Amino acid sequence: MFVINYKYEGASCEIKSFENEKIAIGKIYRTYAEYLWISTTESLRNVEKYEDMLVKVDVSHASLTSLTLMGKLSIGKRGDIKITNVELISENNQREYYRVNLMRDEKLNLVDKSGMINMQFNTKVIDISLGGALIESTLQLPIGRELSLNVEVGNDSIVSLKGVILRKPDSVNGKNRYGMKFYEHDQLDELVTLGMYLFRVQEESDLRNLY
Secondary structure (H helix, E strand, C coil): CCCCCHHHCCCEEEEECCCCCEEEEEEEEEECCCEEEEEECCCHHHHHHHCCCEEEEEEECCCCCCEEEEEEEEECCCCCEEEEEEEEEEECEECCCCCEEEEEEEEEEEECCCCCEEEEEEEEEEEECCCEEEEEECCCCCCCCEEEEEEECCCCCEEEEEEEEEECCCCECCEEEEEEEECCCCCHHHHHHHHHHHHHHHHHHHHHHHC
């Protein structure tokens, strides 16, 4: 889980869908460990259809770093907007993680709103890092779609990583490619396991290249 700095209280922000439709413009007036509140003059009729959906929040502050966040939108009793499950998408430039080329088939799970798996498909993982993965599939997936990716991490062990589709690069050989971002909240153990595995994979690759 990403915790936004309390100093961003008072910062201007724009809430958008993952298709970049403008939902509302407002100001952050309260930040907490797990969520933030945004005041807006936008008509609730324009906002209600996005309730319980994942949205992007571009945060601008005159003296602090600009951020792009994502989270689930809900509406408070006073007509203000609450963003929960906040994750960082970018801070000035996209956060960078060391990526490891994998190029192998794994299982991709589509999940419903409760987080339960309702379908599973084979998908190719092109590369992967602690931040996310580049995957290749015949599936047509919308940006903002939540899913989980099963990755074999050795000794027949599987780690399941929850995340969301953030981008769709150009297709290759008729296959769709997607940039998946892993959630940081509620899966620290899984990310630690993945990190240890990726370190071993890269170490073995470096040793092979030496000889």
